[in-house]
Amino acid sequence: xAKTTKQHQPVTNYSIDFYAPFDQRVERSLNDKYLRTAVxxxxxxMSDGRMAKMGEVDGELLxxxxxxxxxxxxxxxxxxxxxxxxxxxxxxxxxxxxxDAAEANAIIQQLARENKVKTVVKSKSMATEEIHLNQALExxxxxxxxxxxxxxxxxxxNEPPSHIVMPVIxxxxxxxxxxxxxxxxxxxxxxxxxxxSAARHKMRxxxxxxxxxxxxxxxxxxxxxxxCICTNEGNGRxxxxxxRLYVAVMGIEKIVPxxxxxxxxxxxxxxxxxxxxxTVYMSMTNGPRKAHDxxxxxxxxxxxxxxxxxxxxxxxxGEALLCIRCGACLNVCPVYREIGGHAYGxxxxxxxxxxxxxxxxxxxxxxxxxxxxxxxxxxxxxxxPVKIDLPKLLLDLRADDVAAGNTPFFEKQAIKGxxxxxxxxKKYEQAGKMASIASQMMTGFGGGNLRxxxxxxxxxxxxxxxxxxxxxxxxxxxxxxxxxRHAQAARKxxxxxxxxxxxx
Numbered sequence: 001x002a003k004t005t006k007q008h009q010p011v012t013n014y015s016i017d018f019y020a021p022f023d024q025r026v027e028r029s030l031n032d033k034y035l036r037t038a039v040x041x042x043x044x045x046m047s048d049g050r051m052a053k054m055g056e057v058d059g060e061l062l063x064x065x066x067x068x069x070x071x072x073x074x075x076x077x078x079x080x081x082x083x084x085x086x087x088x089x090x091x092x093x094x095x096x097x098x099x100d101a102a103e104a105n106a107i108i109q110q111l112a113r114e115n116k117v118k119t120v121v122k123s124k125s126m127a128t129e130e131i132h133l134n135q136a137l138e139x140x141x142x143x144x145x146x147x148x149x150x151x152x153x154x155x156x157x158n159e160p161p162s163h164i165v166m167p168v169i170x171x172x173x174x175x176x177x178x179x180x181x182x183x184x185x186x187x188x189x190x191x192x193x194x195x196x197s198a199a200r201h202k203m204r205x206x207x208x209x210x211x212x213x214x215x216x217x218x219x220x221x222x223x224x225x226x227x228c229i230c231t232n233e234g235n236g237r238x239x240x241x242x243x244r245l246y247v248a249v250m251g252i253e254k255i256v257p258x259x260x261x262x263x264x265x266x267x268x269x270x271x272x273x274x275x276x277x278x279t280v281y282m283s284m285t286n287g288p289r290k291a292h293d294x295x296x297x298x299x300x301x302x303x304x305x306x307x308x309x310x311x312x313x314x315x316x317x318g319e320a321l322l323c324i325r326c327g328a329c330l331n332v333c334p335v336y337r338e339i340g341g342h343a344y345g346x347x348x349x350x351x352x353x354x355x356x357x358x359x360x361x362x363x364x365x366x367x368x369x370x371x372x373x374x375x376x377x378x379x380x381x382x383x384x385p386v387k388i389d390l391p392k393l394l395l396d397l398r399a400d401d402v403a404a405g406n407t408p409f410f411e412k413q414a415i416k417g418x419x420x421x422x423x424x425x426k427k428y429e430q431a432g433k434m435a436s437i438a439s440q441m442m443t444g445f446g447g448g449n450l451r452x453x454x455x456x457x458x459x460x461x462x463x464x465x466x467x468x469x470x471x472x473x474x475x476x477x478x479x480x481x482x483x484x485r486h487a488q489a490a491r492k493x494x495x496x497x498x499x500x501x502x503x504x
Contacts (some may be wrong), residue, residue, distance in 0.1 A: 002238045009111030010080040018160070018345045026373075029339040030302040034172055039340050042169050043331040050328055050383070051276015056277070057267070066268040069261050070322040073253070074313065080255045081304065088224030091287030100361065101131035104305050108133060108214070108247055108475040111301060112142055115245050117211040121203075123217025123229060123239040126164060126247045126325060129304060130362060133214070144207045144214075147235035149199055156183040160348065162341030164327035165273050170340045181478035188410040201245040202233070211241035213297065218269065218325075220302070221262050227302060228262060229352035230269065230279040237283045246297035247283065251305050251319040265324060273326035308360040320355045320393055324385045329380035329390060335373050344370060351380035351390045358397060368406055371397035410456070432473050439468035 017025070029035055054062070073080060080232045085095040098104035112120075120137060121126065122144055132156075144154040150168035154161060154336045156466045157179050161167030168176070173190055180186040186198040227248045229236045241248050256262050270276045289296030309321060330336045330350030341349035346357040346364040354370040364370075380390040401407070406416075421431040442450050449465035452458070460466055472480075 002169065007450060008219050013177050013264050018342065019365050020345075021100070022343075022345065022373075025343040026392065029343040032340075033171055035340050036338060036384055038172055038350060040337055042166060043337060046166070046273075046275055046327075047331045047383070048488065050272050052330070053271040053275050053277060057271075058245050061273075062264075062271075063387050064270055066324075067322065069256065069264060069430070070324075070386050072257065073255055074318050074321060076257075077176070077255070077313075084220055084225055084255055085221040085222065085304075088286060088300075089225070091225050092290075093225065093287045093383050094300060096303045096343045098303055098305045098307070099328075100307050101305075102252075102411035103309070104131050104249065105133055106354065108249075109136060109302055111139060111245065112140065112212060115299070117142055117245065119206065119210045120144045120187070120212045121147050121206055121210040122151075122213070122421075123215035123231065123251055124151050124167070124235040125214070126161075126347060127216050127251050128214065130360070131305065131307065133249070133283075135196060136223060141456070145210070145241055146205065147203055147207070147233075148231070149235075150195065152199055152203065153179060156180075159349065160342070164325050164329060164348065164352075166327070170342065172494060189326055207242050209431065212245045212247065213239040213241075214247045214249065215239050217248050217254050217302075219254050219256045219265050220250055221257075221259055221273075222255055223258050226259075226284050226287055230266065230281070232274070232276075232280045233285070235282055237281050240283055240285050241295045241297065244298040244323060245301075246288075247301045247303060248285070248306065249303045251307070252309055259319050269324050269326050271383040272324075272328040272383070289503065298426060311357050315359075317355070317359055317393060317396070319388055320359070322388050322408055323352050323356075324386060326385055328383040328385060328392060329388075330382045331487055332379040334379070337371075344373075347368070351394070355390060355393045355397065365475055368401055371401070383420055416454075429475065432469065436469040436471060436473070439466075443468050498502040 017028075020028075029149055054363055070270055085149050085494055088095065090093055096107045098107055111117075120142055124146070128134070134146075137144050146152045148167070150166060151161065153168045153171065153176055157171075163169040173192070177186075177188065177190055177195060180195055184198050184202055186195065189195065214490070215227075215229050215236055217227050220227045229251070231237070240248075266278065266282065270278050281431055285296075285300060296352075310317060313319060327350070329352050330341070333350050338349040341353075344350070344353050344364075344369065346362060348356055351374065354373060357364050357370050358367040359411045374391070375396050376391045376394065379393050381388065384390065387435065421427050439450060442453070449467050450461060451460045453466055457466065
């Protein structure tokens with residue numbers, strides 16, 4: 001048994017009901033005393049790495065060029081996808097078009113049936129999480145093994161990922177150790193090397209017997225018909241080369257025009273996602289194994305998924321499709337840092353998730369509330385490697401929500417009251433005076449901050465104090481200052497006149 005430096009204690013795994021109302025999910029996350037520590041430690045490291053590596057190059061130029069390339073992609077999306085299909089087919093591969101999640105799952109299920117697939121290994125993929133592919137295959141009796149270590153850990157614990165890049169960001173080492181002890185019969189240890197070895201030993205056997213490998217796609221090159229996946233563990237390369245059947249699942253926006261464009265995006269992705277100049281592996285597949293190849297799949301299939309993306313483009317939210325799934329916006333978001341990814345109840349969390357989750361048909365509970373879970377501080381826009389204006393998109397979604405009549409009654413009345421108070425100077429000053437008197441009364445006119453306030457202000461005072469309104473408004477203080485200046489000027493003028501009169 002491995003020696004440990006800490007005393008082993010039972011660990012209660014963090015879990016959340018993803019179908020519960022949004023407010024309940026947030027409350028559960030805020031009450032998890034370990035969550036903010038686990039999330040904060042990792043996102044700080046990732047953000048620091050991003051800044052350091054973007055600082056090694058002309059980061060602004062890289063962001064500008066990557067955005068321009070992605071904008072070109074959206075303007076020419078049909079032609080680029082057709083070119084990709086033509087070139088991949090010429091290489092011996094197969095391209096399938098799926099309008100939605102149901103069609104995508106049906107295509108892959110049919111491939112599994114035709115090839116008598118018994119087991120599947122899968123590299124990390126947010127697109128397959130989006131369409132719930134694992135559940136679709138497992139419903140056929142085909143087990144799916146996640147081979148990214150983070151994804152593997154949360155699969156063992158029956159949880160979805162909580163971060164676009166770091167799926168197990170919300171778990172502590174003690175929790176992971178307990179999971180491996182329970183599910184892999186690993187001896188008690190907190191040694192990461194021993195824990196990784198236990199997972200590797202199990203996964204290598206899965207790789208050897210898998211009939212189908214499935215991955216996502218970081219980007220695909222139209223001019224060559226090539227699918228590219230970026231990984232740090234080597235599992236992506238094993239997934240794409242060892243099984244006889246390899247299927248890549250990609251959203252239609254993941255296309256890039258040329259090889260040069262691919263490596264442009266690769267730089268932006270690696271530096272922004274994990275603070276690396278490049279990932280350890282960048283696997284490129286443009287067809288099945290040829291006669292002279294030493295490895296590779298016998299069949300290669302690519303499933304192109306729309307699943308609401310065309311509608312996003314048509315409805316004016318195409319800018320969100322520029323996203324390269326680096327997770328940089330999550331790492332700097334003050335809301336994500338507090339509640340983690342699971343509170344969003346969606347495959348995609350953080351600022352980008354708050355935008356695309358209500359727009360894609362993923363059946364997220366209370367998805368319309370996600371755009372409101374933002375401070376609109378703009379940190380996400382500053383960190384985004386393609387300069388997506390996430391605050392504007394969030395405001396647009398809020399406006400759509402209001403236009404659809406989804407504003408809560410109390411909020412609607414509060415806005416009406418605010419508009420009424422701002423409609424004239426007199427009303428504004430009266431409202432300010434009433435607020436000042438009320439808040440001063442709540443402090444006993446003794447100064448200090450409010451420790452309790454009635455709803456909805458109680459949402460603030462439950463976790464922090466609230467300064468009372470000033471006894472004298474800015475306008476009142478300004479009037480007094482102007483009056484005092486005028487009086488002083490009058491006194492000086494009077495004194496000057498008296499002096500002048502005396503000298504005459």
